[in-house]
Amino acid sequence: MPTANYGEKVMTLVFWLAAFLITAILAVIIGYIVVKGFSVLSLDFIFTPPSRAGKEGGISTTIVSTLYLVLGSLLIAVPVGVASAVYLEEYARKNSRFAYIVNLTAETLAGIPSIVFGLFGFVFFVIFLGWGWSILSGAMTMAIMILPTITRTSQEAILAVPREYRENSLALGASKWQTIRKIVLPSALPGIATGIILSIGRAVGETAALLLTAGSSLGMPMSITDPARTMAVHLYILAMEGISLERAFGTAFVIIVLILIINYAAHYGMRRLSALGR
Amino acid sequence: MANYPIVQNKEKARGNVFSAGGFYGRKTPVRGKELWVEKVLMLSASLFILAILLITLFIFAKGIPLIAKTGLTDFIFNTEWNPTKNKFGIGTMLVGSLAVTLGALLWAVPLGLITAIFMAEIAPVKVRDVLGSFIELLAGIPSVVYGFFGLIVVVPFIRDNLGGSGMSILAGAVILGIMILPTIINISRDAIRAVPEEYKINSLALGATHYQSIWRIIVPAARSGIITAVVLGMGRAIGETMAVVMVTGNATIIPDSILSPVRTMTSNIVLEMGYAAGDHQAALFATGTVLFVFIVLLNLIINISAKAGIKNAHR
Numbered sequence: 205m206p207t208a209n210y211g212e213k214v215m216t217l218v219f220w221l222a223a224f225l226i227t228a229i230l231a232v233i234i235g236y237i238v239v240k241g242f243s244v245l246s247l248d249f250i251f252t253p254p255s256r257a258g259k260e261g262g263i264s265t266t267i268v269s270t271l272y273l274v275l276g277s278l279l280i281a282v283p284v285g286v287a288s289a290v291y292l293e294e295y296a297r298k299n300s301r302f303a304y305i306v307n308l309t310a311e312t313l314a315g316i317p318s319i320v321f322g323l324f325g326f327v328f329f330v331i332f333l334g335w336g337w338s339i340l341s342g343a344m345t346m347a348i349m350i351l352p353t354i355t356r357t358s359q360e361a362i363l364a365v366p367r368e369y370r371e372n373s374l375a376l377g378a379s380k381w382q383t384i385r386k387i388v389l390p391s392a393l394p395g396i397a398t399g400i401i402l403s404i405g406r407a408v409g410e411t412a413a414l415l416l417t418a419g420s421s422l423g424m425p426m427s428i429t430d431p432a433r434t435m436a437v438h439l440y441i442l443a444m445e446g447i448s449l450e451r452a453f454g455t456a457f458v459i460i461v462l463i464l465i466i467n468y469a470a471h472y473g474m475r476r477l478s479a480l481g482r
Numbered sequence: 483m484a485n486y487p488i489v490q491n492k493e494k495a496r497g498n499v500f501s502a503g504g505f506y507g508r509k510t511p512v513r514g515k516e517l518w519v520e521k522v523l524m525l526s527a528s529l530f531i532l533a534i535l536l537i538t539l540f541i542f543a544k545g546i547p548l549i550a551k552t553g554l555t556d557f558i559f560n561t562e563w564n565p566t567k568n569k570f571g572i573g574t575m576l577v578g579s580l581a582v583t584l585g586a587l588l589w590a591v592p593l594g595l596i597t598a599i600f601m602a603e604i605a606p607v608k609v610r611d612v613l614g615s616f617i618e619l620l621a622g623i624p625s626v627v628y629g630f631f632g633l634i635v636v637v638p639f640i641r642d643n644l645g646g647s648g649m650s651i652l653a654g655a656v657i658l659g660i661m662i663l664p665t666i667i668n669i670s671r672d673a674i675r676a677v678p679e680e681y682k683i684n685s686l687a688l689g690a691t692h693y694q695s696i697w698r699i700i701v702p703a704a705r706s707g708i709i710t711a712v713v714l715g716m717g718r719a720i721g722e723t724m725a726v727v728m729v730t731g732n733a734t735i736i737p738d739s740i741l742s743p744v745r746t747m748t749s750n751i752v753l754e755m756g757y758a759a760g761d762h763q764a765a766l767f768a769t770g771t772v773l774f775v776f777i778v779l780l781n782l783i784i785n786i787s788a789k790a791g792i793k794n795a796h797r
Binding site for chain 2: 209212215216219220222223225226227229230232233234236237283284287288290291292294295296302303306307308309310311312313315316317318319320321322323324326328332333341346351355367370374379380381402405408409410411412416427436437439440442443449452456459460463464466467472
């Protein structure tokens with residue numbers, strides 16, 4: 205290879221600078237929130253409910269609300285998403301028009317902005333079905349939002365299961381469904397889990413759609429028909445209305461830590477999955 | 483969570499023989515009682531179609547009547563938004579959305595593209611992997627956290643160094659740019675990686691340097707994927723809500739500089755939805771309708787053309 209001239213040395217520098225800049229942006233954002241938020245954090249902050257609209261007290265009710273909404277949306281989206289993925293990869297014929305449309309729909313759904321999901325959830329679940337601002341409305345809306353992620357990652361995980369696994373299972377006399385249930389799905393599990401973990405991340409951070417469907421009530425939700433305020437919505441309201449910057453930092457810190465854990469777990473899942481093909 | 487339609491489809495097109503039901507032949511034993519399984523699974527998959535139909539139906543049903551009453555061009559281009567006087571024109575918000583999106587693309591596209599080339603062609607494996615996980619993390623940070631960071635750091639910085647209130651197009655463009663970087667980097671990196679190795683080998687064999695090969699051969703060959711990356715980044719920027727509403731000031735005016743505040747279409751919805759009723763609420767749904775139609779069209783064009791492109795490439 206010819207040796208690099210002066211211009212190319214400059215170009216190399218530009219490439220490395222770009223990589224450095226991206227790293228710096230990430231470090232500044234996370235570093236800033238971690239440093240500022242850590243001083244606010246205490247066991248009290250996590251375990252006491254907010255008082256005076258969040259000016260005082262902790263964030264316990266918003267943590268519980270977030271948990272309910274995440275669990276609720278997974279409860280609906282995981283079965284539907286994985287089942288769809290199994291259908292698309294194991295049952296639908298190649299060139300099936302139905303599968304093409306479902307894939308296209310999933311990709312379109314993935315591109316729709318969360319505020320539009322919020323509008324839909326509001327007019328459909330909150331008003332039309334009469335569920336009001338509630339955990340139920342929020343979880344259903346959230347479920348539709350994370351469905352494409354779960355289906356796509358499950359599809360990829362099922363695709364990554366080596367063909368021989370299926371061959372051997374069938375050769376031993378197992379039926380198609382037995383093969384899928386006992387061989388394909390367990391092998392694809394790390395990939396499916398990764399999709400679920402990524403969806404949890406999205407649900408934890410979702411704000412616009414939940415503000416419109418789950419409301420912003422600060423009380424402790426006692427049933428799925430109660431309204432709820434998640435941590436992300438709480439952060440938005442604290443910061444936008446200037447209620448308490450200190451508590452906003454604390455809330456942002458908890459969210460960021462959760463996202464870091466979720467990201468690490470997803471990364472680990474991906475590695476497990478890519479080890480499968482070897 | 484960005485969408486990576488091309489990559490996924492390319493993987494499939496490359497011929498996983500057992501994909502899409504192809505593996506199980508007609509002789510695969512399907513026991514009688516298992517027939518219902520396929521039906522249930524198919525029903526699940528059709529929920530996707532049901533979801534998109536319901537979303538379209540309900541948003542249109544709330545939004546279209548008001549657009550019809552106001553007149554489409556009047557609704558979109560009129561710059562007077564005054565719900566108390568029943569004046570619903572989203573002209574200022576259209577300009578606002580376009581301004582912050584354009585501003586974000588202006589710096590995030592070059593930086594993202596350079597980073598993508600770096601990761602695909604130049605970076606040592608270790609650097610590439612670490613940078614990759616950083617970008618994943620950037621993509622995972624919730625938009626409300628970006629908005630909060632913008633409000634606390636970027637807005638005061640602009641106020642102190644450039645003047646104005648700091649709540650501005652510029653602040654929106656900075657934050658949005660960071661948020662669309664992962665989309666742009668991931669998709670264009672995959673497009674660059676998908677360029678056949680022979681192109682590069684032949685170029686090098688003809689005496690071109692590595693950099694000449696990158697700029698003259700590899701990047702042009704990955705062109706369509708890079709365009710997809712930019713368009714998807716654009717879609718994400720236009721649809722983004724929480725980060726923008728927290729940093730752009732939300733004034734319904736036509737901006738005269740990058741330091742002036744603007745309100746985007748998405749911000750308009752989230753700001754007023756809490757108390758709007760009647761025609762006012764319908765006007766917010768109409769804003770959502772415009773946004774929805776625009777983004778769905780953008781995605782459909784990208785998805786369908788990407789699929790067509792792959793068919794051609796593998797003929």
